[in-house]
Amino acid sequence: MADDQLSRVFAALADPTRRDMVARLAVGDATVGELAAPYDVSIQAVSRHIKVLAEANLVSQTKDAQRRPCHLEAEVFDLMTKWIERYRQQAEERYQRLDAVLADLQSGEHPINRAHPQQGAASCT
Amino acid sequence: MADDQLSRVFAALADPTRRDMVARLAVGDATVGELAAPYDVSIQAVSRHIKVLAEANLVSQTKDAQRRPCHLEAEVFDLMTKWIERYRQQAEERYQRLDAVLADLQSGEHPINRAHPQQGAASCT
DNA sequence: GCGCTGCTCAACCAAAAGGTTGACAACTGT
DNA sequence: ACAGTTGTCAACCTTTTGGTTGAGCAGCGC
Numbered sequence A, B: 001m002a003d004d005q006l007s008r009v010f011a012a013l014a015d016p017t018r019r020d021m022v023a024r025l026a027v028g029d030a031t032v033g034e035l036a037a038p039y040d041v042s043i044q045a046v047s048r049h050i051k052v053l054a055e056a057n058l059v060s061q062t063k064d065a066q067r068r069p070c071h072l073e074a075e076v077f078d079l080m081t082k083w084i085e086r087y088r089q090q091a092e093e094r095y096q097r098l099d100a101v102l103a104d105l106q107s108g109e110h111p112i113n114r115a116h117p118q119q120g121a122a123s124c125t
Numbered sequence C: 001g002c003g004c005t006g007c008t009c010a011a012c013c014a015a016a017a018g019g020t021t022g023a024c025a026a027c028t029g030t
Numbered sequence D: 001a002c003a004g005t006t007g008t009c010a011a012c013c014t015t016t017t018g019g020t021t022g023a024g025c026a027g028c029g030c
Helices: A006-015 A016-027 A032-036 A045-053 A075-106 B007-014 B016-027 B032-036 B043-055 B077-105
Strands: A059-061 A070-072 B059-061 B070-073
Touching: A006 A016, A006 A070, A006 A075, A006 B007, A016 A032, A016 A045, A016 A070, A016 B007, A032 A045, A032 B043, A045 A059, A045 B007, A059 B043, A075 B016, A075 B077, B007 B016, B007 B043, B007 B077, B016 B032, B016 B043, B016 B070, B032 B043
Parallel strands: none
Antiparallel strands: A059 A070, B059 B070
């Protein structure tokens, strides 16, 4: 995995166990032990999962005696959403442009030489 | 990596090279060779990156003579966005509920026994 | 002070990811 | 028909990941 923020976030969420933990933390903070309970892996393994989530800034841990309550940091989600939204929109726009071209062709105005705006030539703005 | 859809998508996007390819495909379809050009890895490596993206249903490939043009399938983004949105909202709601509790405490009405809706007890609906 | 609880660190292991090179399949164009 | 282009598959290697167990640190309660 590369060590940039976005890669860490995606990689952290690529594991179903970790996604599950995020889901649990969304309803309320929980200690390491509480988080570990539902799974039949060692508590050390869970501790490491949490570490991965923490390094992706998806959760933060505070101190409460021996306990280390975990808290979900929802802001990082924005980073992902922004990335996703960007390319989704771009792809959609491109799709609509394609539709326009096809419609144009149908109307028979410029019969040839417009169907292949090959790769990049279409990057308006 | 686990083999469920969501895991595959997140894992696929955890690699900056693959994210980069998605970005390029958002502006327009491209062949394997075209996609490989900017990177100084073998074309086989790129081919495999594409395979990963394809298995995550993020791209599809068609045939054009020897070429295999890649096309971005933006729909899968919805899957991620939905997952993210769900837990972001849940976390936000929880945050607001906490605010309400704090305000309640401030007003001095129920001074004790409401500050710890411990883990899960707060799961309304 | 001492033992228990809660968690993390370290060493180790198996499996997976990501890269390489070499072979080769499929299609083009002459 | 044959050479060249484009892409994939297979074998191999190294690094990372996710799990294990054992040791140990820190804080609480008695």
